[in-house]
Amino acid sequence: MTTDTAVKPAGSGIAPGPAGRGLRRRPPVGTALGLGTAVLYLSLIVLIPLAAVVWRSTEGGWDTFWRAVRTPDAWAALELTVGASLLVALINVVMGTVIAWVLVRDNFPGKSVVDTLIDLPFALPTIVAGLVLLALYGTSSPLNINLAYTRVSVGVALLFVTLPFVVRTVQPVLRELDRDMERAAYSLGASPITTFRRIILPNLAPAMISGAGLAFTRAIAEYGSTNLLTGSIPFQTQVSAVNIFGRIESDDTTAAAAISTVLLVVAFIVLILLDLFQRWSARRG
Amino acid sequence: MKLRNRVLAVSAAFLLSGTALSACAGTAKSSDSSDSGGDVTLALVAYSTPQAAYEQLIAAFQKTDAGKKIKFTQSYGASGDQSRAVVNGLKADLVAFSLEPDITRLVTAKLVDASWNADQYKGMITHSVAVIGTRKGNPKNLKTWDDLTKPGVQVLTPNPFTSGGAKWNILAAYGPKSKKGTDKEAGAAYLDALFQNVPVQDNSGRASLQTFTSGKGDAFISYENEALFAQKNGQSVDYTVPDDTILIENPIAVTSNSTHPAEAKAFLDFLHTPAAQKIYAENGYRPVIKDAGGPTFPNPSGLFTVGDLGGWSKVNKELFDPSQSVMASIEQKLGVSTSAAPSPAASKK
Amino acid sequence: MAKYPLRVLALVYLLFLLVLPVGLVVWRTFEKGLQPIADVLTSENFTHAFAVTLSVAVWAVLANTVFGVGAALLLVRHRFPGRRLLGALIDLPLAVSPVVVGLALILVYGKFAPIGGWLERNGFQIIFSLPGMVLATIFVSLPLVVRAIVPVLEEMGDEQEQAAHTLGASRWQTFRRITVPGIRAALGYGVVLCLARSLGEYGAVAVVSGRLVGQTQTATLFVEERYQNYDQTAAFTTASALALIAILILLITKLLRPKEND
Numbered sequence: 001m002t003t004d005t006a007v008k009p010a011g012s013g014i015a016p017g018p019a020g021r022g023l024r025r026r027p028p029v030g031t032a033l034g035l036g037t038a039v040l041y042l043s044l045i046v047l048i049p050l051a052a053v054v055w056r057s058t059e060g061g062w063d064t065f066w067r068a069v070r071t072p073d074a075w076a077a078l079e080l081t082v083g084a085s086l087l088v089a090l091i092n093v094v095m096g097t098v099i100a101w102v103l104v105r106d107n108f109p110g111k112s113v114v115d116t117l118i119d120l121p122f123a124l125p126t127i128v129a130g131l132v133l134l135a136l137y138g139t140s141s142p143l144n145i146n147l148a149y150t151r152v153s154v155g156v157a158l159l160f161v162t163l164p165f166v167v168r169t170v171q172p173v174l175r176e177l178d179r180d181m182e183r184a185a186y187s188l189g190a191s192p193i194t195t196f197r198r199i200i201l202p203n204l205a206p207a208m209i210s211g212a213g214l215a216f217t218r219a220i221a222e223y224g225s226t227n228l229l230t231g232s233i234p235f236q237t238q239v240s241a242v243n244i245f246g247r248i249e250s251d252d253t254t255a256a257a258a259i260s261t262v263l264l265v266v267a268f269i270v271l272i273l274l275d276l277f278q279r280w281s282a283r284r285g
Numbered sequence: 286m287k288l289r290n291r292v293l294a295v296s297a298a299f300l301l302s303g304t305a306l307s308a309c310a311g312t313a314k315s316s317d318s319s320d321s322g323g324d325v326t327l328a329l330v331a332y333s334t335p336q337a338a339y340e341q342l343i344a345a346f347q348k349t350d351a352g353k354k355i356k357f358t359q360s361y362g363a364s365g366d367q368s369r370a371v372v373n374g375l376k377a378d379l380v381a382f383s384l385e386p387d388i389t390r391l392v393t394a395k396l397v398d399a400s401w402n403a404d405q406y407k408g409m410i411t412h413s414v415a416v417i418g419t420r421k422g423n424p425k426n427l428k429t430w431d432d433l434t435k436p437g438v439q440v441l442t443p444n445p446f447t448s449g450g451a452k453w454n455i456l457a458a459y460g461p462k463s464k465k466g467t468d469k470e471a472g473a474a475y476l477d478a479l480f481q482n483v484p485v486q487d488n489s490g491r492a493s494l495q496t497f498t499s500g501k502g503d504a505f506i507s508y509e510n511e512a513l514f515a516q517k518n519g520q521s522v523d524y525t526v527p528d529d530t531i532l533i534e535n536p537i538a539v540t541s542n543s544t545h546p547a548e549a550k551a552f553l554d555f556l557h558t559p560a561a562q563k564i565y566a567e568n569g570y571r572p573v574i575k576d577a578g579g580p581t582f583p584n585p586s587g588l589f590t591v592g593d594l595g596g597w598s599k600v601n602k603e604l605f606d607p608s609q610s611v612m613a614s615i616e617q618k619l620g621v622s623t624s625a626a627p628s629p630a631a632s633k634k
Numbered sequence: 635m636a637k638y639p640l641r642v643l644a645l646v647y648l649l650f651l652l653v654l655p656v657g658l659v660v661w662r663t664f665e666k667g668l669q670p671i672a673d674v675l676t677s678e679n680f681t682h683a684f685a686v687t688l689s690v691a692v693w694a695v696l697a698n699t700v701f702g703v704g705a706a707l708l709l710v711r712h713r714f715p716g717r718r719l720l721g722a723l724i725d726l727p728l729a730v731s732p733v734v735v736g737l738a739l740i741l742v743y744g745k746f747a748p749i750g751g752w753l754e755r756n757g758f759q760i761i762f763s764l765p766g767m768v769l770a771t772i773f774v775s776l777p778l779v780v781r782a783i784v785p786v787l788e789e790m791g792d793e794q795e796q797a798a799h800t801l802g803a804s805r806w807q808t809f810r811r812i813t814v815p816g817i818r819a820a821l822g823y824g825v826v827l828c829l830a831r832s833l834g835e836y837g838a839v840a841v842v843s844g845r846l847v848g849q850t851q852t853a854t855l856f857v858e859e860r861y862q863n864y865d866q867t868a869a870f871t872t873a874s875a876l877a878l879i880a881i882l883i884l885l886i887t888k889l890l891r892p893k894e895n896d
Contacts, residue, residue, distance in 0.1 A: 042720075042776075049773075139499045241734075360845045373740075374761060518864035
């Protein structure tokens with residue numbers, strides 16, 4: 001997934017339909033059939049199963065739902081997950097922009113290799129990500145940095161898997177940026193920092209926020225890379241996805257569904273906010 | 286554009302060969318135990334620790350007349366999880382778990398006959414004992430149950446509400462401390478003190494062992510065969526068999542909905558032969574038959590069984606009931622979740 | 635503007651977060667020489683794991699490609715009420731944790747669920763069997779082909795297609811000779827992304843697999859299981875193999891990526 005897919009989701013990026021020029025002789029039956037098939041496919045695989053999760057979480061009423069979510073270890077996991085994901089999103093805003101800046105404005109041998117490698121966390125299985133981080137930052141670390149079983153390790157794992165998000169949303173914007181205003185600012189005597197703060201940053205901000213939002217939703221869902229390095233210790237380093245997995249294995253499906261629903265709701269809220277923000281900033285031009 | 290076309294062609298070829306390969310792989314394995322020309326496949330669902338043993342046992346069985354044409358699928362995981370998976374539809378002809386209640390769950394779900402343990406072995410296939418594991422050389426000299434409650438000592442043992450095997454660990458200490466279950470208060474007091482020293486309760490025995498080998502803790506409670514497995518794989522651990530410890534009895538059964546009961550029974554019979562029991566012994570499990578050959582194991586003077594404590598229903602109710610029991614109160618004090626599978630009778634999805 | 639410090643900062647960050655960890659694992663794979671690696675690569679469980687991974691991935695990619703092309707055409711070339719909603723729903727899988735995917739499928743296709751129960755009574759098992767793994771993998775990689783094609787379809791415009799229409803071409807002919815060539819690169823890109831995601835799936839298949847060694851154990855599950863059995867050689871070898879495949883896929887996507895001025 002790179003720039004194009006990151007910034008042009010299937011949903012919000014659709015231009016209004018064909019302008020109706022020329023003869024349109026597509027039989028509506030074909031469209032309806034195609035639409036029906038697509039909706040059926042989507043329903044059987046995505047919509048009905050997700051609805052089943054939310055439905056199952058309500059079994060037993062609001063009381064049971066809330067009790068399951070507030071169970072000490074489940075709540076601790078949610079707090080850790082959301083907190084770490086927020087922190088990681090913020091770090092990504094900074095580092096992602098730095099990396100995008102270096103990739104667009106700088107030039108050095110091997111730059112295109114670096115550019116390609118940014119997408120590695122997208123392509124690498126999460127369990128392999130966990131293993132590679134464990135190798136370097138675990139108990140047998142050759143660098144003598146042992147982060148195993150610490151909360152910092154949760155952050156490291158999440159930083160790894162969210163690396164590409166902000167970079168890939170900021171890069172194209174940075175590339176397309178009109179440099180005239182920057183040059184004008186310099187010629188008027190503005191320092192680089194002032195120029196960045198008042199001219200470049202406002203243009204990048206929407207992309208940075210968008211990338212951060214995507215990074216956040218990715219981070220709260222993370223499962224595979226956290227188990228190995230963090231040890232997934234309940235109350236200390238266990239993220240929600242691992243907590244849910246444990247509930248599923250123990251046949252505590254209602255509780256698993258409840259915690260899952262919380263994660264889903266949080267993700268949807270963030271995505272809706274992002275969508276609203278994008279539309280608002282698009283209108284501002 | 287030409288390069289793009291070539292890359293597309295290569296990717297397409299890759300995909301096509303992948304499809305071909307997967308089609309071949311698909312037809313080579315028979316998914317359910319369907320007989321296609323006399324080929325029988327038995328599904329073995331077992332707990333995680335004897336994986337190495339069963340791989341050798343299956344190979345040995347396939348060298349015998351009875352086992353010549355029989356193929357196996359194997360699934361390994363935490364004992365309780367596997368048991369619940371079978372209830373939820375995981376196909377199994379043979380189930381081998383770490384403790385009896387995991388089979389009882391299947392009996393209640395009508396997947397195993399109630400007479401599964403009516404034989405001379407009471408349905409058990411291997412034994413082990415609970416041991417106290419330490420770092421190599423036992424630098425802190427931790428050898429008895431009392432040593433584990435000393436201040437500053439960190440002990441690892443899994444959560445008994447997610448790991449059935451963890452119950453063995455707890456019973457091993459509870460037995461002598463409660464004088465075989467007669468002095469419940471003393472037993473509960475000991476467990477309380479013990480769990481003050483447990484910094485982490487992992488979800489399974491293997492996870493607990495791995496947490497230990499990664500550097501956390503001073504001691505761990507585990508099965509003898511797990512400690513031996515760790516040593517065999519180059520981990521620097523030592524272990525002590527306490528004088529008073531519990532005999533861990535691992536059950537095995539043929540399922541009642543097995544499509545090949547005769548072959549499954551044949552494998553089960555094979556597992557009781559001296560040759561098979563010797564393989565178990567070589568993997569750190571104590572044989573259930575006498576004179577199996579292979580490595581021998583020390584005999585603790587105060588060895589007792591769960592039967593001596595009143596049997597599983599009694600200890601499950603007094604010690605391990607998720608809502609009200611000795612361990613439930615201890616866990617609640619520590620803030621650890623005790624939610625686990627509801628009792629089999631109540632489970633409906 | 636502060637060129638060198640920024641460059642150093644970025645490169646050091648990437649070095650310690652990305653390059654060193656992956657490099658270390660590949661390095662340590664070869665620690666004990668080539669023979670142990672060869673042993674792992676030829677072992678039955680390893681080849682089975684990759685066969686499972688490949689077959690599951692291929693099915694998922696095929697299904698999502700057909701769906702992807704169809705859905706993209708629907709979204710871009712047609713108008714109907716709920717078009718935006720459909721687009722948003724297609725993007726849904728990106729926000730769902732893999733473990734939740736597994737749970738969701740169990741609740742619908744498990745033995746005690748309405749659809750799943752009916753299927754099992756008729757001899758068709760989904761959970762704890764390959765179909766369940768395929769469903770899980772389809773779920774997580776569903777949006778990828780659609781998202782790759784939609785922007786290109788939009789950019790393409792439908793003038794050519796309309797022209798073909800007025801010249802009497804059938805829908806299929808138009809599709810085959812005008813649309814497909816136009817989206818070919820984007821389609822390839824989306825397919826490769828979908829393949830990468832499918833090959834690398836771990837969390838969702840972990841929930842629905844049943845851990846059947848050699849049957850429902852994918853390469854990713856194999857890595858975990860070998861590591862838990864203290865078999866570092868096998869775990870690292872498989873991890874390196876998966877990492878190398880990932881890098882290979884990155885290179886292919888770089889070639890296929892729809893035009894970017896750099």
